[in-house]
Amino acid sequence: MSGARTVGELDFATYFSLLNLYADYAVVVDSADWARWPEFFTEDGRYRLQPRENYEQGxxxxxxALESQAMIRDRVFGVKETMYHDPYYQRHIVGTPRVLAVEGERILAEANYAVIRxxxxxxxxxxxxxxYRDEIVTTPGGLRFASRLCVYDSEMIANSLIYPI
Structure with a gap:
């Protein structure tokens, strides 16, 4: 990311990279390419799934709650090797990310999502x-999630959660 920006503003190339990050993430989890899922996060990147009620009440x-890329890799191992469930496909429909803030090389963004199973x-x-409420950083490999918080609307999740949201 280069050039002067104010909060919520990005140059076109960086915003295009942000759009690709969101789109590529959805493709990887929808195609069950689990080996690539951890690559979307920094080494200390966090992935959390939280009910809206808890989020809104702080x-x-x-x-x-996965607190590092190593924990995310461990989850991949669990999905691939140890979890037994009825197989299913999932399809993410992700809204256009809205940039909430830009602070140096850090972007705070959010986007609505729906997952069809x-x-x-x-x-x-x-x-x-x-x-999604995301903190994204620039790395030598491109944009990565420093934190991905998935805030889901329903208090109930049918069956068990196997695949990433």
Missing amino acids: LPLCLL TKLDGESTVFNAGF
Whole structure:
């Protein structure tokens, strides 16, 4: 990222990279390319899944809290090697990211999302909906998540959460 910016402003090239980060993330998790999922995060990157009620009340409890890229890799191992479940496809529909702040090489952004789940023997249903609240940083490898908070709207999540949101 280069050039002078004010809060909420990015140059076109950086904003285009931000759009690609969101789109590429959705493609990777929708295609079950689990080996690539941790690459979207910095080494100390955090991934958390939190109900909206807790988020709005400032309560820290999350359904899932991975506090480093190593923990994210461990989750990948669990998804690939140890979890047994009915197979399903998922499809992310992600809104255009809204830039909330730009502080040096750090971007705070959020985007709405919906995840559609399709079981092999069933119809497609809305599995999860909410918004991402992301802290993104510039690295030598491009933009990466320093923190991805998935705030989901429903208090209930059908069955168990296996794949990343």
